[in-house]
Amino acid sequence: MIKKTQKIYYDEPYRSSLEATVVDIKDNGIILDKTIAYPEGGGQEADRGVLIVDNKEIEFYDAKKGLGRTIYLDDFPTIAVDNPIMHYIKEEDLSNFEIGKKVIVKIDTIRRAKLSISHSAVHIALMGVEKYFPKMEDKIYGAKIKEDSARLDFRTTYKFSQDDIAKIQEYANSVIEKNSNIEVFSHPKEPEALYWKLDWYKCPCGGTHIDNTKYIKSIRVKRKNLGKNGQRISVGFEVDNLFKDRFYE
Numbered sequence: 322m323i324k325k326t327q328k329i330y331y332d333e334p335y336r337s338s339l340e341a342t343v344v345d346i347k348d349n350g351i352i353l354d355k356t357i358a359y360p361e362g363g364g365q366e367a368d369r370g371v372l373i374v375d376n377k378e379i380e381f382y383d384a385k386k387g388l389g390r391t392i393y394l395d396d397f398p399t400i401a402v403d404n405p406i407m408h409y410i411k412e413e414d415l416s417n418f419e420i421g422k423k424v425i426v427k428i429d430t431i432r433r434a435k436l437s438i439s440h441s442a443v444h445i446a447l448m449g450v451e452k453y454f455p456k457m458e459d460k461i462y463g464a465k466i467k468e469d470s471a472r473l474d475f476r477t478t479y480k481f482s483q484d485d486i487a488k489i490q491e492y493a494n495s496v497i498e499k500n501s502n503i504e505v506f507s508h509p510k511e512p513e514a515l516y517w518k519l520d521w522y523k524c525p526c527g528g529t530h531i532d533n534t535k536y537i538k539s540i541r542v543k544r545k546n547l548g549k550n551g552q553r554i555s556v557g558f559e560v561d562n563l564f565k566d567r568f569y570e
Contacts, residue, residue: 325389326406327355328513330368334437334529337568338427343420350407351381351418356426359433360384360406364464364471365440365528370428372408374417378427381408392511398525402513433529434563435468438536440528441503441517442558443471445496446542448522449489450554454479458524466528472555474547481544481552489554490542496520497534505530536564 324344329336341353351372358381361367367384389404408426410418418424443466450457450473463474501519505526508514517526519534531537538559545553 324352324405325403326353328406329355330357330359330529331513331515333357335564335567335569337430338425338570340423340425343418343422343424345405345420346415346418347387347405347407349412349415350385350409351424352387352405352407353424353426356384356406356408358384358406358408358426358428359436359529360386360404362386363466363526363528365436365466366468368428368433368436370426372410372418373425373427374422377417379410379414379417381410383409385409392514394508394510394514397508397511397514400514400527402511430565430568431563432468433568434565436466437529437531438558438560438563439468439471439556440466440526441530441534442493442537442540443473443556444517444522444524444526444530445519445534445537446489446493446540446554446556447473447524448496448519449492449542451522452492453485453488470555470557472553475552475554476550477552478550479552480546481554483544486542486544486554490540493540493542497537497540500533500535503530503532503534505532531564536560536562 345352358368371378387405389401460475504518541557543555
């Protein structure tokens, strides 16, 4: 039987701590009944933080999804839902945990804020790509979202020129200047199948995000050739603040 983890980070994206119960332990991964720690997925790096047990702080350095239930929707990519989520700790810390134990999950909110900004910034840059090169999104085969930058890899023979990149960057910055709201919402048939939407652009995405473009000051876009059949778009950004006041316990 799958021991799934309730994904509170979708319902309360600015929550910084949460009490949960240990339901399983796999190798050095602690599985909880619920969590606010976003696991690695969709190219986005995982949250980090601590598990507080018996008033002792134990660092978790990574979070990953386990096997879940695969769903197939006509208008959405195939995904697995109802996953267990492993919070990885050092082997020497395992003795502090047992099934049924109550723990407090506390995430690094600065890291979460940076990853959320980074993930939204790469979507905004992709809006520029799609504006000038329609259907290029369908050619994405790789992504990486880190705290300070993000990238998308495209399988295409087209080579982006410096003028192309300048137009994409200019459009991306025109979008963020509007201080527009960003929507994240579920597919009507599956709450874990999520969409990201800004203005005319909508795409499937289960990452963490900001809810308004005002948190990004500017976006920088670069290109890199990946052989004759590949192109990379890299996105950097500057921020005005990391919305520390939005997080709560």
